[in-house]
Amino acid sequence: MSDTYLGMPSFPQAKASTRDTRLRANLTHATRTIRDKRARAVAELDDWAQLREAGKRIKDRTLRHLDDHLVQLEQNVTAAGGTVHWAADAAEANRIVADLVKATGEREVVKVKSMATQEIELNEALAAEGITAYETDLAELIVQLGEDRPSHILVPAIHRNRGEVRDIFAAKMGEWGRPAPEGLGDSPAELAEAARLHLREKFLRAKVGISGANFMVAETGTLVVVESEGNGRMCLTLPETLISVVGIEKVLPTWRDLEVFLQLLPRSSTAERMNPYTSFWTGTSDGDGPRNFHLVLLDNGRTDTLADEVGRQALRCIRCSACLNVCPVYERAGGHAYGSVYPGPIGAILTPQLRGTASAVDASLPFASTLCGACYEVCPVAIDIPEVLVHLREQVVERDGPGHRTERAVVRAGSWLLDHPAALGAVERWASRTRGLHPRRLPTAVARAWTDSRDLPELPEAPFRDWWRKSR
Amino acid sequence: MRVALFPTCVNDAIHPRTGQAVVALLERLGVQVDFPAAQTCCGQPQYNTGYRRATEPLVRRMAGAFAGYDHVVTPSGSCTAMVRDNYPRIGAKARTEGRGDGLARAAASLVPRVLELTEFLVDVLGVSDVGAYYPHRVSYHPSCHGLRMLGLGDRPRRLLEAVEGLELVELPGAEECCGFGGTFAVKNPDVSAAMGADKVRNALSTGAEVLCGADNSCLLHIGGTLRRADAPMRAVHLAEILACTRADPTGTGWATPRARSSA
Numbered sequence: 001m002s003d004t005y006l007g008m009p010s011f012p013q014a015k016a017s018t019r020d021t022r023l024r025a026n027l028t029h030a031t032r033t034i035r036d037k038r039a040r041a042v043a044e045l046d047d048w049a050q051l052r053e054a055g056k057r058i059k060d061r062t063l064r065h066l067d068d069h070l071v072q073l074e075q076n077v078t079a080a081g082g083t084v085h086w087a088a089d090a091a092e093a094n095r096i097v098a099d100l101v102k103a104t105g106e107r108e109v110v111k112v113k114s115m116a117t118q119e120i121e122l123n124e125a126l127a128a129e130g131i132t133a134y135e136t137d138l139a140e141l142i143v144q145l146g147e148d149r150p151s152h153i154l155v156p157a158i159h160r161n162r163g164e165v166r167d168i169f170a171a172k173m174g175e176w177g178r179p180a181p182e183g184l185g186d187s188p189a190e191l192a193e194a195a196r197l198h199l200r201e202k203f204l205r206a207k208v209g210i211s212g213a214n215f216m217v218a219e220t221g222t223l224v225v226v227e228s229e230g231n232g233r234m235c236l237t238l239p240e241t242l243i244s245v246v247g248i249e250k251v252l253p254t255w256r257d258l259e260v261f262l263q264l265l266p267r268s269s270t271a272e273r274m275n276p277y278t279s280f281w282t283g284t285s286d287g288d289g290p291r292n293f294h295l296v297l298l299d300n301g302r303t304d305t306l307a308d309e310v311g312r313q314a315l316r317c318i319r320c321s322a323c324l325n326v327c328p329v330y331e332r333a334g335g336h337a338y339g340s341v342y343p344g345p346i347g348a349i350l351t352p353q354l355r356g357t358a359s360a361v362d363a364s365l366p367f368a369s370t371l372c373g374a375c376y377e378v379c380p381v382a383i384d385i386p387e388v389l390v391h392l393r394e395q396v397v398e399r400d401g402p403g404h405r406t407e408r409a410v411v412r413a414g415s416w417l418l419d420h421p422a423a424l425g426a427v428e429r430w431a432s433r434t435r436g437l438h439p440r441r442l443p444t445a446v447a448r449a450w451t452d453s454r455d456l457p458e459l460p461e462a463p464f465r466d467w468w469r470k471s472r
Numbered sequence: 473m474r475v476a477l478f479p480t481c482v483n484d485a486i487h488p489r490t491g492q493a494v495v496a497l498l499e500r501l502g503v504q505v506d507f508p509a510a511q512t513c514c515g516q517p518q519y520n521t522g523y524r525r526a527t528e529p530l531v532r533r534m535a536g537a538f539a540g541y542d543h544v545v546t547p548s549g550s551c552t553a554m555v556r557d558n559y560p561r562i563g564a565k566a567r568t569e570g571r572g573d574g575l576a577r578a579a580a581s582l583v584p585r586v587l588e589l590t591e592f593l594v595d596v597l598g599v600s601d602v603g604a605y606y607p608h609r610v611s612y613h614p615s616c617h618g619l620r621m622l623g624l625g626d627r628p629r630r631l632l633e634a635v636e637g638l639e640l641v642e643l644p645g646a647e648e649c650c651g652f653g654g655t656f657a658v659k660n661p662d663v664s665a666a667m668g669a670d671k672v673r674n675a676l677s678t679g680a681e682v683l684c685g686a687d688n689s690c691l692l693h694i695g696g697t698l699r700r701a702d703a704p705m706r707a708v709h710l711a712e713i714l715a716c717t718r719a720d721p722t723g724t725g726w727a728t729p730r731a732r733s734s735a
Contacts, residue, residue, distance in 0.1 A: 014660065014662060014663050015662040018662045018663055018665075018666040019662075024666075328648055328649045328651065328667050329660070329663050329667075332663050332666045332667060333660075333663050366522075367521075367655075367656070367659050367660070368660060368663075369653070369656065370616070370649050370651060370652065370653025370654075370656045370664075370667075371520060371616075371653060371654070371656075372616035372620070372648075372649035372653070373616055373617070373620035373621055374616070374620070374647075374648075374649070376620070377620055387561075390519065390520055390522065390558075393520070393521060393522030394522040394523070394524050395522075396522060397521070397522035397523060398522075404522075407521070408523075411518055411521070411523045411526050412526065414518070414526075415518065415523075415526040415529065415530075418481070418512040418513045418515075418529075418530060418533075419512070419529045419530070419533060421509060421510055421511070421512050424481075424512050428484065428485045431485065446658055449657070449658035449659075449661035450657060450658055450661070450696075452661065452665070453661065453664075453665035453668065453669075453697065453700065454665070454668065454692075454693060454696030454697050454699075454700055455695075455696040455699040455700050456696065457486050457487070457692050457695070457696065459485075459486060460486070460487070460488050460489070462488070463484050463485050463488060464479050464483060464484040464485075464488035464491040464492070464507075465484055465507070465509060467488055467491075467492065467727065468491075468507045468509075469509070471727075471728075
């Protein structure tokens with residue numbers, strides 16, 4: 001269990017994914033199904049473009065005054081009986097949560113699916129303190145039981161088909177609690193029932209619940225979780241203590257702002273008009289729900305991201321994962337190739353900003369895109385992902401990131417040539433005249449990257465500029 | 473109306489026939505075009521790979537080379553998008569970095585005059601039937617930058633549908649990227665090749681002889697994949713289809729100087 005999310009392979013290992021026919025088939029089937037459903041759900045609304053623009057503007061306006069909104073949120077959560085903790089980074093957040101759990105005397109917690117807690121690797125940190133965290137979202141359960149890593153924001157086990165899920169349930173449920181029923185089949189109903197029975201005893205026993213939140217409303221101190229399975233509702237209401245770890249960018253100024261996001265999110269993520277469960281809670285209430293509520297506000301690189309005028313738009317993200325489902329690179333490379341709990345296009349701009357680009361994987365992420373723009377087109381808060389990718393590429397190149405030194409020399413030489421048309425013409429002419437000597441496949445690594453799968457074009461007799469000069 | 477041709481560096485060096493086709497097509501439609509020799513490259517490969525500063529001299533060069541023309545026509549959606557979307561950004565960043573507003577002004581002077589070929593034909597000339605003849609079964613791949621950044625919409629389709637003899641067949645998954653992506657093609661060759669293979673499989677499923685596109689950089693990738701597979705299909709730029717006529721159905725006359733003695 002403790003090695004979940006560790007040992008992420010680097011993006012270059014996407015090579016293996018492209019050759020894994022089962023993974024490719026699972027991903028192609030799943031992403032295309034949800035992609036088409038989303039397109040239909042969005043097409044139902046005449047005012048989608050305006051909603052999208054509103055979502056973008058509300059987030060931008062909120063981020064510009066983030067400090068004020070957070071202080072207001074803290075005041076209102078506190079007034080409602082909650083306790084607010086501020087965590088500058090993952091280590092601090094994990095420390096706070098572990099201490100809060102230990103203070104209850106409990107050794108087990110149930111979890112609502114949460115990207116923030118995965119980002120900080122909370123489960124591993126709790127395990128190191130002798131605390132077991134049970135994931136209760138069906139797909140997260142599959143990932144946890146399978147000692148696997150999530151590969152999608154919304155459907156973390158998207159890389160598994162139901163035959164694989166059946167095998168994982170049959171083999172592993174018994175190690176974690178109630179075993180899978182004898183002779184478990186792989187029909188969705190049977191798998192869901194096995195998960196329901198397995199999780200039920202966890203819900204009923206747990207004294208501590210841990211969640212994230214999709215939104216936080218500053219004016220009332222209210223937190224919001226949007227989900228499909230009802231496991232979130234169980235975790236948010238049954239335990240005595242609820243601890244929510246939420247990124248600071250999740251705050252919204254007013255209750256009314258939810259009107260926009262509760263339309264944008266379900267249609268973009270699960271392609272539903274409305275998600276099945278939307279839970280709101282404001283501090284604590286006597287005789288109803290948890291008696292203790294703690295909110296851990298997580299920075300972990302977000303303030304630095306906010307300081308970047310181009311890159312900050314990534315903080316608008318509402319984690320719908322529509323960009324993953326339309327991304328041709330994600331579909332073929334798979335989520336694990338991104339080396340982060342945030343895969344796909346949004347991961348390629350979020351991870352390098354939250355973590356920096358010191359490692360080879362993180363430095364490769366901004367380049368893991370053809371800039372085809374499909375992600376930007378579907379993003380419900382209009383994050384111009386291609387723009388941010390190019391902006392981050394510049395940062396990697398400027399910092400002389402791994403593998404960019406030779407490239408920079410080539411670009412410099414090319415820039416000189418392209419600023420001297422006569423010299424460019426001479427080079428083009430020379431290339432054309434020697435075309436009979438060009439081999440069909442080239443030996444160097446960069447050239448092989450092209451010629452391993454594609455023929456090189458045949459060069460013309462002469463470049464266009466020569467033809468033009470002679471023909472006039 | 474002074475019209476300049478920006479064939480793009482790719483077509484200049486590798487695929488001059490596309491540039492020749494644009495010249496033949498536009499002259500047939502009564503438009504005299506010029507090729508300012510000071511032009512080189514819009515800088516897209518450098519910019520999209522992270523070398524913004526290396527692109528700046530090219531912004532100035534493009535603005536200078538095409539000064540004084542009413543329209544700059546280019547047979548490339550991605551190069552048009554580079555100028556339209558990114559030149560203003562390059563200018564704005566230079567200004568933010570305290571290096572004056574020269575680049576921003578250069579960009580602003582050029583951007584509104586640069587048009588992708590189908591925009592020029594449909595929006596400026598107001599034609600969709602260009603009098604072309606191309607008796608082949610053709611499928612059309614709308615490259616990403618033309619499709620999503622420029623919003624070319626149905627312009628290419630309208631032009632193709634009006635071509636005499638041409639049978640246009642739907643490309644499954646048409647809006648999906650072919651996997652070229654500039655330097656992506658060599659930085660992530662496995663994913664690029666996997667996307668290319670899927671694009672080619674979809675294209676071949678149409679039974680068309682020709683896969684038409686409006687961006688030769690994508691067609692280098694798709695065409696190279698087709699040739700590697702010895703597939704019974706060739707990749708052809710839209711301009712080369714539109715330039716074909718009953719009198720010259722294979723474009724043999726495009727390259728000969730006599731076709732344009734007016735200059």
